[in-house]
Amino acid sequence: MNESLIHWIDYIIVFLSVALAIGMGLYFTNRQKSSDKYFTGGRNIPAWAVGISIFATLISSVTFLAYPGAAYAGNWILLVQGLMVPVVLLAMIGIIVPLFRKVVKISTYEYFEKRFGFFARLYGSLAFGLGHFSKMGTVFYLVSLAISAFMGIDIFSIIIVLGIAIILLTFLGGMEAVIWMDVIQGLLLIVGGLICAVMLLFLPEGGPSTVFSVAKDFNKISFGPYNWDFKQLTFIVMALNGVFYAIQKYGTDQTIVQRYLTAKDDKSAKKAAYIGVFLSVPIWTLFMFIGTGLFVFYQTGGGILPEDIKADAVFPHFIAAEIPVGLTGLIVAALVAAAISSLDSDLNSLAAITVEDYYVRLKPKSTDKQRLRMGRIVVAISGIAAISVALLYAHWGGEGVLGVIFGLYAIFSAGIVGLFLLGLLSRRANKQGLYIGIAACVLFTAYALLTSTPYSIGEEKRLLLDMGNLNFTHHKYMLGVYSHVIVFVVGYVASLFFKTPLADKELTIYGYLENKKKK
Numbered sequence: 001m002n003e004s005l006i007h008w009i010d011y012i013i014v015f016l017s018v019a020l021a022i023g024m025g026l027y028f029t030n031r032q033k034s035s036d037k038y039f040t041g042g043r044n045i046p047a048w049a050v051g052i053s054i055f056a057t058l059i060s061s062v063t064f065l066a067y068p069g070a071a072y073a074g075n076w077i078l079l080v081q082g083l084m085v086p087v088v089l090l091a092m093i094g095i096i097v098p099l100f101r102k103v104v105k106i107s108t109y110e111y112f113e114k115r116f117g118f119f120a121r122l123y124g125s126l127a128f129g130l131g132h133f134s135k136m137g138t139v140f141y142l143v144s145l146a147i148s149a150f151m152g153i154d155i156f157s158i159i160i161v162l163g164i165a166i167i168l169l170t171f172l173g174g175m176e177a178v179i180w181m182d183v184i185q186g187l188l189l190i191v192g193g194l195i196c197a198v199m200l201l202f203l204p205e206g207g208p209s210t211v212f213s214v215a216k217d218f219n220k221i222s223f224g225p226y227n228w229d230f231k232q233l234t235f236i237v238m239a240l241n242g243v244f245y246a247i248q249k250y251g252t253d254q255t256i257v258q259r260y261l262t263a264k265d266d267k268s269a270k271k272a273a274y275i276g277v278f279l280s281v282p283i284w285t286l287f288m289f290i291g292t293g294l295f296v297f298y299q300t301g302g303g304i305l306p307e308d309i310k311a312d313a314v315f316p317h318f319i320a321a322e323i324p325v326g327l328t329g330l331i332v333a334a335l336v337a338a339a340i341s342s343l344d345s346d347l348n349s350l351a352a353i354t355v356e357d358y359y360v361r362l363k364p365k366s367t368d369k370q371r372l373r374m375g376r377i378v379v380a381i382s383g384i385a386a387i388s389v390a391l392l393y394a395h396w397g398g399e400g401v402l403g404v405i406f407g408l409y410a411i412f413s414a415g416i417v418g419l420f421l422l423g424l425l426s427r428r429a430n431k432q433g434l435y436i437g438i439a440a441c442v443l444f445t446a447y448a449l450l451t452s453t454p455y456s457i458g459e460e461k462r463l464l465l466d467m468g469n470l471n472f473t474h475h476k477y478m479l480g481v482y483s484h485v486i487v488f489v490v491g492y493v494a495s496l497f498f499k500t501p502l503a504d505k506e507l508t509i510y511g512y513l514e515n516k517k518k519k
Helices: 008-031 035-043 047-058 061-073 079-103 109-116 118-151 155-202 208-217 235-252 254-260 266-299 311-322 327-362 368-396 401-412 416-425 431-450 476-495 509-518
Strands: 454-457 460-463
Touching: 008 118, 008 155, 008 327, 035 155, 035 327, 035 368, 047 155, 047 254, 047 266, 047 327, 061 118, 061 266, 061 311, 061 327, 079 109, 079 235, 079 254, 079 266, 079 509, 109 118, 109 327, 109 416, 118 155, 118 254, 118 311, 118 327, 118 368, 118 416, 118 431, 155 208, 155 266, 155 311, 155 327, 155 368, 208 266, 235 254, 235 416, 235 476, 254 266, 254 327, 266 311, 311 327, 327 368, 416 431, 416 476, 431 476
Parallel strands: none
Antiparallel strands: 454 460
């Protein structure tokens, strides 16, 4: 067991935050009388609560730790992705929200089936499931690693206790408990971030003027480099990545689309989406500023860092060394809250797509009670599996077999945004063309990963597949951009070679535009 870095009062605060999650699940458990209630909260949750829940889901504990570390070591370039989200959403949310609320019952990928057939639904739901399952294990591991360092408790114990709390919250209380717990956790996250930012603003001698002066001198508040280069992490790479990230999150991600369905009407759902976006961007910025503030604080001699400390560990060190007793517990509780608010959403959404996309298809005559029971079983199994992945990470240090598994996921789940845009923007696109687009995307993604991923033989590093000048050399963030573009372009062109009826207008943007004209 490691030595604890926090006071016993902070321990109590952290344990109370975990107990609150379990209590919230118990409070809502008697209301979960149907599968629809379990997955959509009765479709009557206030817009402001749904919006805060969206925000809390987007701001994970990885953001809590990674953004300050990135800004401390470099500048604010990672924020460019987040800044693109409101730009894209202002243009699309009015179309996306009514479409999903009209077309799907619970699963986002029901739209994919109505537009392109069952294979598209299968591809979309598997991509979501594999992606979020891998993310859950990573989040469990990273947040448990940080909490273990703070509290001096074995990381394996942290993973198990935190995992059980999240499973109980989701298993018992369903989406209703998830959303109201997200509201509490979202507010806790904001308070924790603001406390740290204010302290870092005023701790250095000279206060805010010193902070911004030093940050300017060291070019810390910058979004560059600005050159047109796809091989390095540049502004253009992050901007393009941000456009597709926004569409993927708000147009194809079950955790977000499912929240549209919890609001009472289209107007409330759109309002919730806007609240989620316009809360997320300032908080992303806040945590970037914390990283810059940390740099200034230690650069100006405000504190002493351990030798060879990694950038991601600077913020946890600051919390343990500089934050007063009580407030430290609040901030560690905010870190726990960030993990819970993203992981509970993943569990409920994984259960929703398993029931709607697979169980109902295999057992079409199943009763609603059986569907509700199956949803809870999936929550429990998914939670236990994610805990197991996190334990493997802790045992192997996050390397080895898991890296191979998640590399395979990247190959076979790419291009989801291209699929969605193809269905939304073109009535001419058909399933035959889409399948060719997906095949091209899978082949390209496999080529790009194999020709850019190194492995070690002794002290020598080699590529999994070395094609010389034909190797994929662009930044890894561009791989996602290219995969979406390939599905869209190849899928559309290939569709022209197959004579099929035009798609139903109501499944495309043209139905939205026609209805808007009538109004």
